Amino acid sequence: MTGNARLLLLEFFPGALCRNEKTFFFPFLNGLAKRAGFRTLWLCFGGDLKAAGDPAADRTIRAVLPERDLRTLAARLARFRPTRIVSSDLLPAAARRLVDALSPKPPFLVMPMPKEAGTSVKPAGAEMRAHAGVLSADPRHPRFLAKCGWFLDWLGARSRRCLSLRDRYLVEAVDPDYGAVLANPEALRSKAHITIMSGVLCSDRSALKDNPLYAGIGPEHENHRGCAFCGCCLEPAFSPPGADLPAVVARQFRAILRTGRGRGRDKGIYEFYDIGAFRRFDRVFKVILRLGVPPGVFLFNPRIDDVLAARPRIERVLPALAKAGHEVRILSMGVENFSARENRRFNKGITAAQVDELIALTRKWEKAFPGVFKPFKGGGDLPEFGIILYTPWTTLEDLRINISAALERGFAQTGYWLYSALLIYPDSPIAALARREGGIFVDRHPDRGVLYGAFQNDEDVLDVRPWRFKAPGVADFFAVMVRVSAAAMDGDDCAFFKDDPEFHALKRIYAEAVERARATPLAVACKLLEALEDHREVRRRGRGRRRREALLRSAVARLEAGRKPDSFARLHAPASAAARAVEKLFRSLSKRPGSAFSGVDLGAVTERALPAGNAIRIAFSVGGRGLVFDLLDARTPGPCFLVSRRFKAVLSPATPSSDPRERRVSEMLLDEIDRRVDRAA
Numbered sequence: 001m002t003g004n005a006r007l008l009l010l011e012f013f014p015g016a017l018c019r020n021e022k023t024f025f026f027p028f029l030n031g032l033a034k035r036a037g038f039r040t041l042w043l044c045f046g047g048d049l050k051a052a053g054d055p056a057a058d059r060t061i062r063a064v065l066p067e068r069d070l071r072t073l074a075a076r077l078a079r080f081r082p083t084r085i086v087s088s089d090l091l092p093a094a095a096r097r098l099v100d101a102l103s104p105k106p107p108f109l110v111m112p113m114p115k116e117a118g119t120s121v122k123p124a125g126a127e128m129r130a131h132a133g134v135l136s137a138d139p140r141h142p143r144f145l146a147k148c149g150w151f152l153d154w155l156g157a158r159s160r161r162c163l164s165l166r167d168r169y170l171v172e173a174v175d176p177d178y179g180a181v182l183a184n185p186e187a188l189r190s191k192a193h194i195t196i197m198s199g200v201l202c203s204d205r206s207a208l209k210d211n212p213l214y215a216g217i218g219p220e221h222e223n224h225r226g227c228a229f230c231g232c233c234l235e236p237a238f239s240p241p242g243a244d245l246p247a248v249v250a251r252q253f254r255a256i257l258r259t260g261r262g263r264g265r266d267k268g269i270y271e272f273y274d275i276g277a278f279r280r281f282d283r284v285f286k287v288i289l290r291l292g293v294p295p296g297v298f299l300f301n302p303r304i305d306d307v308l309a310a311r312p313r314i315e316r317v318l319p320a321l322a323k324a325g326h327e328v329r330i331l332s333m334g335v336e337n338f339s340a341r342e343n344r345r346f347n348k349g350i351t352a353a354q355v356d357e358l359i360a361l362t363r364k365w366e367k368a369f370p371g372v373f374k375p376f377k378g379g380g381d382l383p384e385f386g387i388i389l390y391t392p393w394t395t396l397e398d399l400r401i402n403i404s405a406a407l408e409r410g411f412a413q414t415g416y417w418l419y420s421a422l423l424i425y426p427d428s429p430i431a432a433l434a435r436r437e438g439g440i441f442v443d444r445h446p447d448r449g450v451l452y453g454a455f456q457n458d459e460d461v462l463d464v465r466p467w468r469f470k471a472p473g474v475a476d477f478f479a480v481m482v483r484v485s486a487a488a489m490d491g492d493d494c495a496f497f498k499d500d501p502e503f504h505a506l507k508r509i510y511a512e513a514v515e516r517a518r519a520t521p522l523a524v525a526c527k528l529l530e531a532l533e534d535h536r537e538v539r540r541r542g543r544g545r546r547r548r549e550a551l552l553r554s555a556v557a558r559l560e561a562g563r564k565p566d567s568f569a570r571l572h573a574p575a576s577a578a579a580r581a582v583e584k585l586f587r588s589l590s591k592r593p594g595s596a597f598s599g600v601d602l603g604a605v606t607e608r609a610l611p612a613g614n615a616i617r618i619a620f621s622v623g624g625r626g627l628v629f630d631l632l633d634a635r636t637p638g639p640c641f642l643v644s645r646r647f648k649a650v651l652s653p654a655t656p657s658s659d660p661r662e663r664r665v666s667e668m669l670l671d672e673i674d675r676r677v678d679r680a681a
């Protein structure tokens with residue numbers, strides 16, 4: 001290659017903590033292009049991604065670049081003059097125009113994801129996904145995604161040295177290069193992780209043919225293994241057969257250490273793609289400890305049974321991890337559903353007993369080595385698992401089983417699990433099951449809310465089949481819960497539902513319920529289910545949107561009447577020392593009627609895991625108006641209502657406040673909380 005060959009890698013960090021399949025090969029592409037004689041620039045933007053088009057019909061993520069970032073991109077393009085560009089995402093029109101204006105116009109590739117490689121799955125408006133014909137789905141072919149061939153061909157690198165690499169795997173043949181430029185303040189603040197690549201994501205061996213529900217489902221699914229909605233188990237490995245895993249891991253960490261934390265893409269957070277790395281937990285961490293990786297966060301994606309099976313290996317290294325200041329988190333771990341009927345249809349094979357064993361075991365580890373092994377999504381303290389609560393087949397009884405299971409195990413009061421609906425891909429066995437049964441697939445999603453979860457996770461929804469609920473009551477429950485959850489999490493800023501009149505109506509009812517009854521989405525779910533199970537009540541409630549508003553009102557009335565589920569109060573028990581100190585403070589202030597807080601009704605103190613970190617949630621009312629705050633560590637970036645020495649107080653969008661008295665009381669309360677937590681520390 002001549003010295004004029006220049007590769008630009010454009011990465012857009014997702015806002016949510018998720019497995020980022022779009023960029024996990026970027027360090028290797030960076031290293032390989034350098035080896036092929038290219039100068040390279042890896043440019044990272046933090047900020048936002050948004051869906052193009054109608055999210056109910058389809059969804060294609062586009063990077064959002066405000067004016068400031070467009071100027072940065074224009075300046076970088078002018079200076080670097082790339083001859084090839086690879087982007088993690090589709091570009092918005094303005095950025096695309098900047099690229100098109102380059103002369104000569106460089107080939108532009110939107111990084112394909114494994115499920116798109118060599119298949120017919122392409123996002124709408126895929127004209128820029130130039131990989132069609134570039135990749136092969138066959139791991140024996142040099143153009144397999146995890147090998148060097150496809151990228152070298154695309155670069156036009158034809159030297160003898162490059163040709164000798166074509167058939168080799170990226171992870172064994174290339175020294176990854178993590179040198180990158182963080183191009184805006186959001187990128188600097190982002191916690192975007194690096195993926196350590198090798199092997200396969202999941203190696204669940206449960207054969208679908210052993211599941212009687214799928215008997216005779218068709219020859220194309222005969223060899224399917226793992227969950228019936230997921231194709232991960234069928235994906236070929238990203239490292240060569242028999243690869244030396246500790247050596248592959250060591251190579252990547254050595255390259256990360258060469259770049260240096262804070263000087264490139266490294267933010268001290270690493271996800272292991274390969275389930276093999278979790279299964280050899282002790283050996284992998286032996287490498288990391290030997291290399292002296294500075295204190296970091298290590299994310300894995302095991303199944304619950306993988307964690308239980310790896311227990312001796314995990315326990316062997318926990319003391320060393322604690323000493324080194326490392327933290328292990330599980331990025332996502334699915335139960336999928338506590339109802340045996342739904343779980344069988346998913347072909348998941350995880351039982352409630354295994355969930356309980358995992359919770360007990362990880363609590364034991366937490367007690368012995370605080371903060372080292374965090375099993376729940378995002379590193380939170382409350383149990384949070386991957387749950388698919390809604391499918392076309394869900395019944396009210398299934399909802400009851402799941403809500404009871406969640407209450408018994410102390411799930412968070414709000415979260416993905418309360419609105420997560422099954423996404424059905426046309427090639428999956430569960431799609432074949434739905435087709436065989438008939439009457440499930442429809443032309444458009446009857447409720448676009450089924451895509452809200454994917455929207456929250458910054459996930460592309462390619463080619464998902466629209467379906468309808470068989471039980472109208474469950475459709476109502478879902479319609480209310482997805483909007484109540486969005487109201488609790490996003491409030492007025494909810495981009496997904498901004499044009500949805502039903503959302504605005506339900507949000508108002510929910511906001512009143514927060515003020516009057518300290519409602520949470522889980523508390524609403526409990527009462528909503530009661531209302532739906534009360535057949536006389538359902539008959540009285542009319543149709544459509546009005547019926548759902550009436551149902552939510554009924555649920556709120558039940559909540560106000562104090563008919564809470566037995567274990568509801570238990571969920572409020574805060575776990576950390578700081579949260580317990582705040583709870584004690586609230587109790588003692590409530591007993592001092594003559595204090596500065598007279599007229600202030602101090603409510604519940606709970607804890608929850610937010611994307612920004614763990615928060616203590618406090619609820620109180622001033623002059624009868626409810627306020628709910630999440631107290632985050634004072635150093636947490638992002639806007640807030642108030643800040644104290646210890647905490648950033650973020651006001652819930654469901655309880656907006658502009659009253660000076662409410663602000664004064666909140667400030668005083670925050671001062672008291674600081675002092676009380678100081679004493680408890």
Ligand code: SF4
Nearest residue numbers: 202204226227230232
């Ligand atoms: S959902 Fe998880 S456990 Fe199931 S097949 Fe996919 S990756 Fe494996």
